[in-house]
Amino acid sequence: MSISLNIIGQRIVTKRKIVKLSQVQLADRVGISDRTLSKIENGYDLKLSLLLAICDALNIETAELLSENNSNASSLSDESRLQIDSHLNAIRKLLAD
Numbered sequence: 001m002s003i004s005l006n007i008i009g010q011r012i013v014t015k016r017k018i019v020k021l022s023q024v025q026l027a028d029r030v031g032i033s034d035r036t037l038s039k040i041e042n043g044y045d046l047k048l049s050l051l052l053a054i055c056d057a058l059n060i061e062t063a064e065l066l067s068e069n070n071s072n073a074s075s076l077s078d079e080s081r082l083q084i085d086s087h088l089n090a091i092r093k094l095l096a097d
Contacts, residue, residue, distance in 0.1 A: 003066060006043030008051070011065045013041045015058045029057040052092055062088050 016026050027037040030053045040046050040054070055062045063084045 004043060005040075005046050008046060008065050009041040009043040012054060012058070015060055015064075016041075019058060021058075026054070026057055030054055048091060052088065061085065 016023070021029075023034045023037050023041070027034040030037070030050065032050065036050075040050065051065070052062065055065065061081070063081050066084065
């Protein structure tokens with residue numbers, strides 16, 4: 001699987017607008033500056049811990065942002081979604097420790 005940070009950033013913008021949050025509001029929920037969020041949305045940088053926090057704040061599955069096809073995780077098989085979620089939950093657990 002290969003997806004650019006630019007595409008992930010565009011998907012974050014789309015989801016943020018769907019839930020009617022400004023950059024400042026989402027940045028506050030994630031615990032980062034709106035400038036940092038702007039860089040993420042423009043595809044310059046994205047740490048895994050921030051990706052997970054953004055997904056939590058937007059109440060979406062991480063697979064939805066990482067899917068290669070369209071901006072929709074429904075194109076992934078159930079097995080692939082479970083596998084991605086399992087890996088990300090393990091990473092969340094490691095980050096919490």
